[in-house]
Amino acid sequence: MIVTDVRLTVVGMPRQTGFISKHAIVELATDEGITGIGEMSDFSHLPQYSIDVRDLTGVLKKILVGQNPFDISLINRELLSHFPETMFYYEKGNFIRNGVDAALHDLCAKSLGISVADFIGGRLKDKIKVCYPIFRHRFMEEVEENLAVVRERFRQGFDVFRLYVGKNLDADEAFLDGVRREFGSQVTIKSLDFSHLLDWKSAVQATKRLSQYNFQLIESPAVQNDFEGLRNFRMKVDHPISEHVWSFRQQYEMIRHDSIDIFNISPIFIGGITSARKAAAAAEVAGKGCLIGTTQELSIGTAAMAHLGSSLVNLNFTSDPTGPELYVGDIAKQPVKYENGYLLVPDRNLPGLGMELDWEQIEKYKVDDLSWGSVSVHQLQDRTSQTAK
Template identity: 85%
Template sequence: MKISNLQLTVVGIPRHTGFVSKHVIVEIMTDEGITGIGEMSDFSHLPHYSLDVADLTAVLKNILIGKNPFDLSLINKELLSNFPETMFYYEKGNFIRNGIDAALHDLCAKSLNISVADLIGGRLQEKIKVCYPIFRHRFMEEVEENLEVVRQRFKQGFDVFRLYVGKNLDADEAFLDAVQSEFGSKVTIKSLDFSHLLDWKQAWQAVKRLSAYRFQMVESPAVQNDFEGLAHFRMKVDHPVSEHVWSFRQQYEMIKHDSVDIFNISPIFIGGITSARKAAAAAEVAGKGCLLGTTQELSIGTAAMAHLGSSLTNLTYTSDPTGPELYVADIVQNPVKYENGYLIVPGRDVPGLGMQLDWEKIEQYKVPNLSWGNVSVHQLQDRTAQTKA
């Protein structure tokens, strides 16, 4: 079996906040008539530049056409040469490699008539505990808005939440106090996520202030790649510390400096299922736990994470992939399912990732390119369309 063609389709899907996230649907075709699908998820991030999709398509065709899709290691090596790691959290080359790698896994599993989870080693679990994100407060009036999000999502079965913090600590504290007062132990705050907005000393001061409230861990409490600062922070707080993995050099440095307790691993940030499995194995060797991170994918990207997570032996913490719940629509016929706060791993009865494209939805949300126009920095950081000053 040989790869015969590749197609990239850009869609812009609004979130319930109003922010429009752009994703690239990947289709890899073969000479045997089997097509694998993947997702380059949520390109609408800083840094504030976009890619030329026609040029990207030509480059990827040059790499892929004629290859055996089962040559995953060889193809990933060539992809890494063309789209290298840069030690940056939102490196778009990682997004590109992730979409291609997911489509290759989907393709290979389909050709064997098995699920991706079975292709990469088998399932240890059929569902993964996840949390719902509460986006960062900039203004005090957003506290009640976010409290209402908790109320509505709690009714749907989500009882664990992740809180982005660091821009308005008064609002963060008011929100935590309101949640604790209204829900008590029925709702868990998984983490305070600083997203590298503060240096480690500022984050430490913030955590000391917010420690009057219950939460399980602290995420990204230092500027990017400040491994020593992250280690200093970890030694000063009582809570476990988590950080994303966005390059193998960065993960090596975090292990070397003993900077974290938990590795936040997501295919989108490390460049695909293949790389995410390596990162999870490195974490296991280092004696660290893992959780599945997210950039808020659609169902294809989320399904890829579900298959990955189902096969990991050291997935020891509540994970983050609730992206499909954040959008007003999806581009597959059978979106991933959530039940009682768990992401359900697509079943063995449908091969590959278990997703089928919905071309009516794709045509509805299809856009010509990945550019953003006048989207502001705070919108890209906070994933909101609000225009408050």
């Protein structure tokens, strides 16, 4: 079996907040009539430059056409030479490699008639506990809006939430107080996510203020790649510390500095299932826990994370992939499912990722390119409405 064609289709999917996230659907066609699908998720983020889809398609065709899709390690090495790691959280080269790698896994597993989870070693679990994100407060009036989100999602079965913090601590505190008064122990705050917005000293002060409320861990409480700062923060607080993995050098430095307790591993940020498995193995060797992170993918990307997470022996914290719940639509005929706060891993009897593209929906949300015009930095950071001030 060889790859005969590469197709990229861009969709602009609105979030419930009104923000439009652009995703590139990857299709790898073969001489045996089998097509693998993947997702380059959520390009609408910092840094604020876009990828030319026609140019990217041409580059990927040169790399992939004529290749045996089972040569996943070889192809990933070639992809890395074209789209290298840059030690930046939202590096778009990682997004590109992730979409291709997912499509390769889907293609190979389909050709064998097995699921991706079985292709990468078999599943340990059929569902993954996840949390629903509460986006960052900038104004006090957003507190009640976010409490309403908790009420609605709790009614739907989500009982764990992740809170983005650090822009308005008065509002953060008011929200946490409201959750405690209204829900008590029925609702768990998984983490305070600082998203690298504060230096570690400022994050320590913010954490001290918010520590009167119950939460399980703290995420990204220092600027990017400040490994000593992460360790300093870790030594001054009682909660476990989590950080995303966006390059292997960065992960090495976090291990060397003993900066964190939990690695937040997501295929989108490290460049695919192949790289995510390596990062999880490195975490296991270092004696660290893992959770599956997210940029808020559609169902194709979320299914890839579900298969990955189901196979990890050290996935021991509540994970983040709830992207399909944040959008007004999807591009899969049978989107991934959630039940009582768990992401269900696609049925083992479905080959590949267990997803089928819905071309009616794709045509509905299809756009020409990955650019998004004039959007403010805080909208890109917090995924707020593109008309918001």
